[in-house]
Amino acid sequence: MGLSDRLPILEKLVGRLIIALLLLMSLVGCGLIVDGIGLIHPLARNELDVICARGHIRVGMSVEPFQPFVFPAIYTDEGLRVTGLDVELVREISSALSQHCGSNKPIVPTLHLIRFRNLFIELTEGNLDLFVSSISANVPAPGRIGLAYSSPYFDTGGIGGITARPEVAERIGEYVRRSSGKAADANVMTSAFSGLTVAVQEGTSAQIYAEANLTGIKLVLCDSLPAAFESQDPPIDLILGKLPVLDYTIRRVRKDWQLLRLDSGKPLVMTREQYAIVTDEENYRLGRFLNELLFRLDESGRLDDMRRRWLEENYAYPRRAATEGLPFAAEKMPQHYDQGQCRMADNRSR
Amino acid sequence: MKQVWCASMVGILATFAIAALITSTSWAVDRAEAEETARLLAKLLKAGRLVIEQNQQLIDDQHKGDKGFTPEVFEQQLVQEFRQQTSIDLAKLQSTPASITVPPMAKELLPAFLLASKEVVRDAQVVINQRGIGYKNFIPATYGSQAAARFSKQSHVRLKQTTLGPRNPKNEPDDYESSVLKWLSGRPKADAYVSELTDQGQTLRVVMPIYYVPACLTCHGEPKGDLDISGYPKEGHREGDLAGAITVTAPLTQP
Numbered sequence: 044m045g046l047s048d049r050l051p052i053l054e055k056l057v058g059r060l061i062i063a064l065l066l067l068m069s070l071v072g073c074g075l076i077v078d079g080i081g082l083i084h085p086l087a088r089n090e091l092d093v094i095c096a097r098g099h100i101r102v103g104m105s106v107e108p109f110q111p112f113v114f115p116a117i118y119t120d121e122g123l124r125v126t127g128l129d130v131e132l133v134r135e136i137s138s139a140l141s142q143h144c145g146s147n148k149p150i151v152p153t154l155h156l157i158r159f160r161n162l163f164i165e166l167t168e169g170n171l172d173l174f175v176s177s178i179s180a181n182v183p184a185p186g187r188i189g190l191a192y193s194s195p196y197f198d199t200g201g202i203g204g205i206t207a208r209p210e211v212a213e214r215i216g217e218y219v220r221r222s223s224g225k226a227a228d229a230n231v232m233t234s235a236f237s238g239l240t241v242a243v244q245e246g247t248s249a250q251i252y253a254e255a256n257l258t259g260i261k262l263v264l265c266d267s268l269p270a271a272f273e274s275q276d277p278p279i280d281l282i283l284g285k286l287p288v289l290d291y292t293i294r295r296v297r298k299d300w301q302l303l304r305l306d307s308g309k310p311l312v313m314t315r316e317q318y319a320i321v322t323d324e325e326n327y328r329l330g331r332f333l334n335e336l337l338f339r340l341d342e343s344g345r346l347d348d349m350r351r352r353w354l355e356e357n358y359a360y361p362r363r364a365a366t367e368g369l370p371f372a373a374e375k376m377p378q379h380y381d382q383g384q385c386r387m388a389d390n391r392s393r
Numbered sequence: 394m395k396q397v398w399c400a401s402m403v404g405i406l407a408t409f410a411i412a413a414l415i416t417s418t419s420w421a422v423d424r425a426e427a428e429e430t431a432r433l434l435a436k437l438l439k440a441g442r443l444v445i446e447q448n449q450q451l452i453d454d455q456h457k458g459d460k461g462f463t464p465e466v467f468e469q470q471l472v473q474e475f476r477q478q479t480s481i482d483l484a485k486l487q488s489t490p491a492s493i494t495v496p497p498m499a500k501e502l503l504p505a506f507l508l509a510s511k512e513v514v515r516d517a518q519v520v521i522n523q524r525g526i527g528y529k530n531f532i533p534a535t536y537g538s539q540a541a542a543r544f545s546k547q548s549h550v551r552l553k554q555t556t557l558g559p560r561n562p563k564n565e566p567d568d569y570e571s572s573v574l575k576w577l578s579g580r581p582k583a584d585a586y587v588s589e590l591t592d593q594g595q596t597l598r599v600v601m602p603i604y605y606v607p608a609c610l611t612c613h614g615e616p617k618g619d620l621d622i623s624g625y626p627k628e629g630h631r632e633g634d635l636a637g638a639i640t641v642t643a644p645l646t647q648p
Binding site for chain 1: 455458516517519520521523524525526528529530531534535536538539560561562563564620623624625
């Protein structure tokens with residue numbers, strides 16, 4: 044075929060290119076450029092397609108335990124496993140994705156057990172599709188730009204406190220009693236906690252709450268809840284954290300600590316929290332997919348069952364880890380997980 | 394019942410002799426080799442469990458990060474323990490003196506099991522070396538299950554831990570194992586094992602009982618029903634009670 048034969052084909056191609064460019068230009072400014080590309084190149088893939096093609100979903104989870112949402116990684120008859128309410132939720136997500144993708148091969152979750160503070164970084168760097176670890180969705184915080192939170196899968200969370208010193212519990216109870224006696228008003232808490240050494244896990248909503256509301260305390264930042272329990276220097280008067288996690292821990296593991304309670308016997312809740320799945324805010328298709336799944340799980344009563352079986356039932360978590368836990372990518376786990384240390388947030392009382 | 398109750402080494406020799414008398418010579422050699430190999434494999438698994446048990450406090454030390462319980466350290470201790478129990482040095486298996494009988498099949502399979510065990514300990518490092526987490530569920534039973542499973546996947550010989558009413562449903566005994574375990578539970582503790590041909594003589598099954606020692610009773614002892622460290626209800630066992638068995642299934646014909 045000579046050059047003269049090719050010219051009409053080239054002319055046609057150039058013509059089509061100009062039309063496509065004009066179409067594109069007409070879309071610029073009306074916010075439809077992305078959809079426009081999708082129309083011209085229908086094979087452009089979204090994050091759900093990418094997960095389907097990949098055959099696995101990259102899920103981040105905190106290596107520091109938040110039981111009963113995330114239990115410590117343990118060894119089982121099946122090998123290394125992690126379990127908890129959040130792990131069961133990940134199973135549901137994988138199962139729903141398998142259905143969505145329609146392939147014969149199920150979508151497998153690849154768990155990245157990493158430090159809590161690194162979950163946010165890994166997601167924004169594109170190394171995770173999502174993460175779960177009883178993350179509070181309704182706590183505005185700096186440094187969390189670009190993240191999206193799903194509908195809550197657990198809406199009765201909150202910030203609570205525990206102490207190993209009965210006189211601390213009594214003192215706080217007295218302050219609450221003298222106010223309304225019904226709730227934990229931030230001003231009352233400020234007075235009640237004044238002068239106390241209060242530990243929180245760094246990066247969690249408890250730290251954000253304490254920094255925002257509790258002046259007059261000596262704030263101690265810990266790498267994990269176990270580190271807060273072990274801290275001797277400085278000795279801790281009070282630990283603030285996720286109420287369901289603290290409640291579970293003192294009932295099963297650290298029975299020498301007690302939950303701060305109102306006179307009615309109900310736990311003292313400093314603020315309410317809802318736990319959600321975190322995704323990249325640009326992955327709105329995945330976000331919609333998760334919300335739809337959570338809606339169905341809620342409507343069917345499945346979410347309630349999950350909450351009940353992890354928070355209320357008596358069970359051996361190693362057994363659940365063996366039968367329903369998930370393996371994790373050991374190479375992603377910090378080589379030697381360390382509960383870490385505690386340190387003063389600054390040199391003065393807040 | 395075809396079961397042959399062998400009393401330690403004397404029993405084994407007796408079994409070999411009986412087998413040699415009632416079957417053809419070549420058949421007897423096959424069975425003898427398979428049986429001795431099975432016995433040694435079960436012994437090696439048992440020794441591995443013992444090494445884990447001896448290091449349990451270290452593994453569960455929540456105040457220590459890197460425990461130094463590496464696959465190499467485990468191997469060294471296992472080799473030593475096995476040598477103490479059998480006089481066989483796994484490090485010098487090919488040059489074992491003629492006075493100690495190690496069948497060719499065992500010379501091939503014992504190192505394979507040692508390797509599988511080391512891999513288990515290597516994989517468990519991320520869990521073992523956690524600081525701030527006490528109980529990690531890396532115990533003789535979980536080590537044994539994984540080591541046996543890994544070994545069995547790569548070998549024609551199947552190794553398994555089992556017991557009546559196991560905590561892990563996957564360790565449920567099959568009909569044969571169940572009948573032997575019931576039979577063993579009615580007998581006093583003995584350093585012995587059961588050996589039997591099944592599948593019209595095509596498969597050799599060896600069942601080596603395990604008995605509770607004081608270290609096991611922290612989780613499996615009394616008071617019955619109380620939750621142990623892992624949250625399982627204690628079974629209320631006493632020292633010397635039958636804990637279960639290590640079973641070996643070896644085909645006598647090439648698979």
